[in-house]
Amino acid sequence: MKILWLGWIVAALAAVSCDITAAQQDRKRERRQEEKLEEMSRRLNRRLARSGAAPEHDFLHARAAAILERARGARADDYVFDRLLRAADDLLEASEELFESRTPQRQPAEASQREAALDLQRYYFRVRQAEYFAQLSREPDAPLYVQHARSLYQQARRAYDARQYRRAQKLGEAAGEIVSALEKLAQAAVRIPEPPRLE
Amino acid sequence: MPWPVPASFRVQVSIITLASAATLALAFLLVREVVRGTESKLLEEARLQAIAACRELSEQFRDRLAYGGEALAELPFEAQDISLRGLGAAVLRPYEGMQGGFYLAPGRLAGYVFPTGAAGKALHPQEKALIAETVAQARARNRLVTRSASWNGERAVAAAEPAGDREATAWTLKHISWTDEPGTGRRTAWTAALALSAALGIAGTLSVWLFLRSGVQTIRGGLRRLEQDFSYRLPAIPGELGEIAQAVNQMAGRRAALESELRRQDRLAVLGKLVAVVAHEIRNPLNSLRLTLELHRRRMEKGAARPEDVEAALGQVDRLDAILTRLLAFGKAAPADRRLQDLLPVIEQAVRMAAESARPKGVDVRLRPPPQNVLPAEVDAAQIQQVLLNLLLNAVEASPSGQAVEVRCTAQHEAILITVTDQGPGIPEEVRPYVFDAFFTTKPDGTGLGLAVSREIVGRHGGELDFETGPAGTTFRLRLPVRSVYA
Numbered sequence: 001m002k003i004l005w006l007g008w009i010v011a012a013l014a015a016v017s018c019d020i021t022a023a024q025q026d027r028k029r030e031r032r033q034e035e036k037l038e039e040m041s042r043r044l045n046r047r048l049a050r051s052g053a054a055p056e057h058d059f060l061h062a063r064a065a066a067i068l069e070r071a072r073g074a075r076a077d078d079y080v081f082d083r084l085l086r087a088a089d090d091l092l093e094a095s096e097e098l099f100e101s102r103t104p105q106r107q108p109a110e111a112s113q114r115e116a117a118l119d120l121q122r123y124y125f126r127v128r129q130a131e132y133f134a135q136l137s138r139e140p141d142a143p144l145y146v147q148h149a150r151s152l153y154q155q156a157r158r159a160y161d162a163r164q165y166r167r168a169q170k171l172g173e174a175a176g177e178i179v180s181a182l183e184k185l186a187q188a189a190v191r192i193p194e195p196p197r198l199e
Numbered sequence: 200m201p202w203p204v205p206a207s208f209r210v211q212v213s214i215i216t217l218a219s220a221a222t223l224a225l226a227f228l229l230v231r232e233v234v235r236g237t238e239s240k241l242l243e244e245a246r247l248q249a250i251a252a253c254r255e256l257s258e259q260f261r262d263r264l265a266y267g268g269e270a271l272a273e274l275p276f277e278a279q280d281i282s283l284r285g286l287g288a289a290v291l292r293p294y295e296g297m298q299g300g301f302y303l304a305p306g307r308l309a310g311y312v313f314p315t316g317a318a319g320k321a322l323h324p325q326e327k328a329l330i331a332e333t334v335a336q337a338r339a340r341n342r343l344v345t346r347s348a349s350w351n352g353e354r355a356v357a358a359a360e361p362a363g364d365r366e367a368t369a370w371t372l373k374h375i376s377w378t379d380e381p382g383t384g385r386r387t388a389w390t391a392a393l394a395l396s397a398a399l400g401i402a403g404t405l406s407v408w409l410f411l412r413s414g415v416q417t418i419r420g421g422l423r424r425l426e427q428d429f430s431y432r433l434p435a436i437p438g439e440l441g442e443i444a445q446a447v448n449q450m451a452g453r454r455a456a457l458e459s460e461l462r463r464q465d466r467l468a469v470l471g472k473l474v475a476v477v478a479h480e481i482r483n484p485l486n487s488l489r490l491t492l493e494l495h496r497r498r499m500e501k502g503a504a505r506p507e508d509v510e511a512a513l514g515q516v517d518r519l520d521a522i523l524t525r526l527l528a529f530g531k532a533a534p535a536d537r538r539l540q541d542l543l544p545v546i547e548q549a550v551r552m553a554a555e556s557a558r559p560k561g562v563d564v565r566l567r568p569p570p571q572n573v574l575p576a577e578v579d580a581a582q583i584q585q586v587l588l589n590l591l592l593n594a595v596e597a598s599p600s601g602q603a604v605e606v607r608c609t610a611q612h613e614a615i616l617i618t619v620t621d622q623g624p625g626i627p628e629e630v631r632p633y634v635f636d637a638f639f640t641t642k643p644d645g646t647g648l649g650l651a652v653s654r655e656i657v658g659r660h661g662g663e664l665d666f667e668t669g670p671a672g673t674t675f676r677l678r679l680p681v682r683s684v685y686a
Contacts, residue, residue: 122262129289
């Protein structure tokens with residue numbers, strides 16, 4: 001009888017400890033998500049605080065902020081949360097590259113023409129994917145992403161023609177990051193059920 | 200120099216048919232070559248495009264792995280699929296009709312896109328099979344390979360190349376469309392027209408051949424029948440052969456009219472001759488009769504009448520009667536009693552009668568048994584017997600003592616052929632043209648009507664009577680049709 005009691009107590013403790021472990025894991029996950037959101041918000045604020053922002057910055061920061069909000073609401077789905085957070089990250093990266101493209105060159109030396117040409121080839125191909133990801137992303141302002149990506153690539157091409165190879169690389173990188181953000185949004189959209197349409 | 204065209208109509212038609220068949224065969228070969236050439240050209244173009252697109256796809260995949268930021272393999276399949284679809288769409292958009300994607304081990308197709316195709320198109324099972332086979336080959340050989348396949352009258356070519364690592368393989372697929380080839384429709388129309396014209400040529404030649412063969416057979420059969428029955432006329436035939444048939448009919452009509460006229464003129468000529476001969480023939484017995492009767496009167500006046508004088512007078516009267524009887528037989532057709540009967544007994548009886556007459560002279564008359572048991576013919580038996588008897592008695596007269604007269608008879612080609620052969624000295628050459636003339640005779644007591652009457656009787660039966668003669672004897676040939684054509 002004692003053994004039975006002892007067994008019951010052990011089983012109950014194990015169950016309780018499992019519940020405690022799952023709850024702890026959920027809390028840990030939520031904490032991690034909160035930390036990521038916090039970090040991303042701080043990064044956004046830092047970007048917003050920087051002076052001399054280009055016209056594209058407003059769009060990038062506004063979209064990053066909106067996506068962060070969407071990520072905050074999608075914490076229940078790790079995959080969607082991760083894709084949205086990475087999309088916001090890509091947009092902030094684009095903002096960073098854009099900012100750096102406008103800062104005067106100090107060190108290291110100007111990038112070589114060959115490297116810039118190869119990079120621009122990659123970014124060109126990346127920008128060509130923008131429209132496809134924009135269709136899949138179901139973002140209402142997806143055409144604006146495509147438009148900014150194309151615009152930044154054109155600026156990069158002009159910088160290349162002006163022999164400003166580092167600036168060309170940065171602008172191209174910014175265009176590529178916008179397309180990456182669209183790609184993440186498209187990936188996130190796969191898990192979001194589309195509401196039925198009224199015929 | 201005349202063109203060396205074979206005269207035979209059948210050979211000509213065969214040559215034309217062979218030429219048409221050869222044209223059709225050449226047209227078929229030409230069409231096949233055109234189709235094969237166009238197909239192989241299109242296939243090669245599609246293959247080169249599929250290779251180029253596949254290479255670009257795998258290059259971009261490798262670039263994505265090297266510079267694309269986060270590792271694809273760490274993403275869920277749906278995310279990988281979307282990233283690869285974006286990559287594929289950018290690569291394949293410039294390639295019209297090209298579809299493609301990636302094969303991710305173990306056995307998943309990802310990133311399938313068809314940028315220039317119908318939206319929402321799914322891969323056909325046959326397409327999947329071709330892609331799977333091509334990808335398997337590319338993975339096994341670790342290099343780019345191409346494969347093509349056909350189904351439901353469609354042909355497609357696929358290319359696959361390992362992309363970056365052995366776990367991912369890029370593939371492309373393109374269908375071959377005939378409408379892609381400029382001028383295909385025009386070429387197809389020309390070749391179809393060529394084949395059609397060759398087929399029409401053969402059909403036309405065959406129909407002409409059949410029509411001509413039928414017409415020629417009709418004319419040939421009609422001409423054969425005309426040989427037997429001159430009142431027969433060829434049936435109406437359409438076209439140029441009909442004109443020939445009509446010309447033959449007109450010719451036959453003219454010939455019948457000419458023959459009738461010739462007969463009439465013959466009769467008139469014979470009549471004139473007859474009058475002269477009759478006058479001569481009758482005058483002689485009449486003079487003789489007159490002399491005999493005057494002699495008898497003088498003897499009666501003297502009271503010494505002799506019965507021989509009366510007998511002599513009666514003999515002259517009999518001679519006159521015989522002459523008149525023969526003249527009557529020659530002058531008008533005896534009422535015919537033609538019916539289909541066995542001619543053999545008629546021949547046998549004539550032979551027996553002639554044999555009786557020939558016995559005193561020591562000439563043997565014999566009948567060679569025919570190969571057939573019966574010799575049916577539509578004849579007047581009495582008239583034919585008269586003809587045979589006439590021929591036999593002539594032969595007996597011409598035969599030296601101790602020789603034989605041989606009679607042969609047989610059925611040949613719808614006719615009965617009877618020959619009477621003697622072993623006499625033959626008919627002198629200068630006499631031969633007049634043998635059948637009336638009142639022509641070489642015998643002192645002959646009337647010259649026997650053979651003329653015989654030929655007349657045979658002619659009325661639609662038959663023929665002629666002879667061959669030489670130093671070893673003479674043979675008279677009597678040919679009678681089985682069916683009388685002058686009924």
